[in-house]
Amino acid sequence: MKRIIITGALGQIGTELTFKLMEKYGEENVLPTDILESNSGDVISKHLKILDVRDIESMKKIVEEFKPDTILHMAAILSATCEKNPQVAWDINMGGLVNALEVARIHKLKFFTPSSIGAFGPTTPKINTPQSTIQRPNTMYGVNKVSGELLCDYYYIKFGVDTRGLRFPGLISHVKEPGGGTTDYAVEMYFEAVKSGKYTSFLDKGTCLDMMYMEDAIDAIIQLMEADGKELKNRNAFNISAMSVTPEMVANEIRKHIGDFSLYYKVDPVRQGIADSWPNAIDCFEAKRQWGFAPRYNLELMTEVMLEAINNKKSLIKA
Numbered sequence: 037m038k039r040i041i042i043t044g045a046l047g048q049i050g051t052e053l054t055f056k057l058m059e060k061y062g063e064e065n066v067l068p069t070d071i072l073e074s075n076s077g078d079v080i081s082k083h084l085k086i087l088d089v090r091d092i093e094s095m096k097k098i099v100e101e102f103k104p105d106t107i108l109h110m111a112a113i114l115s116a117t118c119e120k121n122p123q124v125a126w127d128i129n130m131g132g133l134v135n136a137l138e139v140a141r142i143h144k145l146k147f148f149t150p151s152s153i154g155a156f157g158p159t160t161p162k163i164n165t166p167q168s169t170i171q172r173p174n175t176m177y178g179v180n181k182v183s184g185e186l187l188c189d190y191y192y193i194k195f196g197v198d199t200r201g202l203r204f205p206g207l208i209s210h211v212k213e214p215g216g217g218t219t220d221y222a223v224e225m226y227f228e229a230v231k232s233g234k235y236t237s238f239l240d241k242g243t244c245l246d247m248m249y250m251e252d253a254i255d256a257i258i259q260l261m262e263a264d265g266k267e268l269k270n271r272n273a274f275n276i277s278a279m280s281v282t283p284e285m286v287a288n289e290i291r292k293h294i295g296d297f298s299l300y301y302k303v304d305p306v307r308q309g310i311a312d313s314w315p316n317a318i319d320c321f322e323a324k325r326q327w328g329f330a331p332r333y334n335l336e337l338m339t340e341v342m343l344e345a346i347n348n349k350k351s352l353i354k355a
């Protein structure tokens with residue numbers, strides 16, 4: 037990976053990924069693209085090219101001009117938004133993916149796109165969910181993610197495109213707000229804890245899901261992309277996670293810093309249904325064995341870092 041194009045670069049992952057890659061490989065060697073414009077004034081907005089991933093001709097043109105060796109395809113819509121408009125979800129998530137894979141095939145680019153714990157479904161084993169297991173999701177997001185995993189495998193087998201991918205759990209970050217996901221409650225809880233000392237969760241008490249701090253997710257992408265391809269057997273769908281938590285576990289950890297923090301519940305049936313169809317805790321043994329996955333943040337450390345960063349932002353806004 038030396039010269040990299042990113043789709044969906046203004047998203048929750050894309051933003052921090054672009055910053056990290058620019059730091060590591062040089063600002064001029066990373067091209068962020070997104071369907072949205074940005075006037076944030078940062079390095080992303082300075083280099084940003086507008087690209088709708090459904091438009092393959094524009095994607096080809098940008099790639100021909102920039103001449104990357106790698107494409108990191110982040111543009112997508114997430115689980116809860118997919119359920120609101122499944123046809124648009126298919127169009128963006130699958131249409132965008134096949135376009136990005138085609139461009140990677142034509143221009144011989146290395147390729148990365150994320151899958152998700154959403155690629156599992158209600159008949160998947162919920163605890164220690166194995167790397168290879170039953171995948172019969174009942175959400176449009178899940179259908180997209182399983183199809184995407186298979187399509188990326190197909191491009192590797194059939195055309196030799198060096199495709200790689202991770203099944204991300206819910207990602208927690210303080211830099212860019214998450215968009216339309218089922219695991220977003222956890223990020224919201226940290227922000228509301230600092231802002232108002234209380235939070236009303238749209239997922240119910242006891243809902244257990246895998247999560248990971250964003251820095252670990254970004255490191256995992258880079259580590260996987262730099263791993264020796266010959267060692268990778270599960271190229272496009274490595275299970276990875278750093279913790280398995282419920283809303284009350286996150287709240288209890290927050291209370292170690294904000295003693296009077298209150299957690300309430302007002303369950304959203306759509307997002308609760310999605311969460312109930314996902315595993316409680318996935319098994320990451322293959323990612324550890326094949327390319328050395330080793331997350332650094334547990335719930336305790338992540339909570340400390342999240343609250344400190346959000347508090348710093350708050351005092352900057354006040355100043």
Ligand code: NAD
Binds near residue numbers: 089113208
């Ligand atoms: P996000 O919603 O924060 O960002 C997606 C970005 O894609 C946005 O900036 C949006 O403007 C852009 N986009 C949407 N439609 C587009 C289009 N037609 N053309 C170009 N850009 C378009 O999402 P994210 O959290 O950064 O997720 C990125 C990827 O990671 C997705 O594939 C998602 O499914 C996967 N993932 C995310 C998480 C998580 O917790 N964030 C967990 C598992 C998997």
Ligand code: AKB
Binds near residue numbers: 115152153207216217
């Ligand atoms: C979502 O909730 O949709 C994402 C994911 C786990 O894929 N955060």
